Amino acid sequence: MLVSTPPETPPETPPDDKLPALALRLEDVRLRISQALAAAGRGVDACRLVAVSKTFPVADVRALYGLGQHAFGENYVQELQEKVAATQDLRQLEWHFIGPLQSNKTRPVAEHCHWVHTVDRLRIAERLSAQRPGTLPPLNVCLQVNISAEASKSGCAPQDVAPLARAVQALPGLRLRGLMCIPEPSLLPAQTAESFRALARLAVALADTAGPLDTLSMGMSADLETAVAEGATLVRVGTALFGQRPPPALNSAGESTR
Ligand SMILES: *Cc1c(COP(=O)(O)O)cnc(C)c1O
Numbered sequence: 001m002l003v004s005t006p007p008e009t010p011p012e013t014p015p016d017d018k019l020p021a022l023a024l025r026l027e028d029v030r031l032r033i034s035q036a037l038a039a040a041g042r043g044v045d046a047c048r049l050v051a052v053s054k055t056f057p058v059a060d061v062r063a064l065y066g067l068g069q070h071a072f073g074e075n076y077v078q079e080l081q082e083k084v085a086a087t088q089d090l091r092q093l094e095w096h097f098i099g100p101l102q103s104n105k106t107r108p109v110a111e112h113c114h115w116v117h118t119v120d121r122l123r124i125a126e127r128l129s130a131q132r133p134g135t136l137p138p139l140n141v142c143l144q145v146n147i148s149a150e151a152s153k154s155g156c157a158p159q160d161v162a163p164l165a166r167a168v169q170a171l172p173g174l175r176l177r178g179l180m181c182i183p184e185p186s187l188l189p190a191q192t193a194e195s196f197r198a199l200a201r202l203a204v205a206l207a208d209t210a211g212p213l214d215t216l217s218m219g220m221s222a223d224l225e226t227a228v229a230e231g232a233t234l235v236r237v238g239t240a241l242f243g244q245r246p247p248p249a250l251n252s253a254g255e256s257t258r
Contacts, residue, residue: 022067022242023063025242026067028240033049033235036225037228039229040228042228048235049237050098051071053083054073054099056242056245060242061083062090065093072096073095073097077099095113096113096115096236097117101116101118111133115141116139117142119143119144119168120144120146122168126171128173129174138172139173140177141168142180142215143161145157148191162210169210179215179217181199181217189223196229196230199216220238
């Protein structure tokens with residue numbers, strides 16, 4: 001009688017192998033976008049996905065890149081620099097800066113990003129333009145608008161968008177692409193929709209003076225369908241792709257250390 005050999009131990013899965021989960025979530029987010037586009041009667045390619053990888057490791061960026069997701073968003077300059085350095089081999093990777101930008105931290109963004117979504121004052125735009133390497137095409141820019149007069153300080157007031165847009169268009173290192181907003185998370189769905197609609201109207205009004213803009217950067221994990229229904233051409237999605245972010249660490253003064 002033959003003694004059966006013990007079954008081969010399966011190849012060990014590394015504990016951080018999140019590829020299957022990431023692949024499922026990417027498929028799900030792509031489906032949400034395409035269904036929202038179809039429901040709005042818009043073309044299948046009318047809205048791009050930017051994967052917001054802030055706080056998540058480079059391994060996750062690589063995994064999604066391998067699945068064909070090439071645009072990534074980061075909020076913090078330090079983290080952007082680390083990830084840029086660790087992904088030099090990914091030739092089609094496109095970095096989008098989507099965080100608040102201080103004027104003393106513009107250089108790495110000007111040198112390494114393809115897009116900045118959070119330009120809300122001329123001083124930042126001037127620095128980005130001056131620091132954009134001449135060997136690179138102009139940096140794509142969205143103006144962040146404080147569309148619902150939120151408590152948040154980020155974003156320029158709606159009435160200041162037109163003059164800022166004209167000034168940005170005069171800067172050789174930048175290419176104005178459109179507008180961006182982050183509605184307050186506490187808003188009701190109908191109010192969020194109204195904020196997105198207001199941003200879309202502002203972009204239309206701006207076309208009279210600034211010429212047509214092709215980008216509305218609006219919509220995140222929780223409200224991307226609403227944003228697509230209101231005309232988003234680019235959604236910025238983090239949680240729905242990568243999972244829950246760890247809460248930001250606080251320093252002794254109770255401020256976020258990021
Ligand atoms: C973090 C962040 C996102 C992604 O938010 P999720 O709710 O995780 O999808 C999008 N836009 C900006 C500006 C962000 O800071």
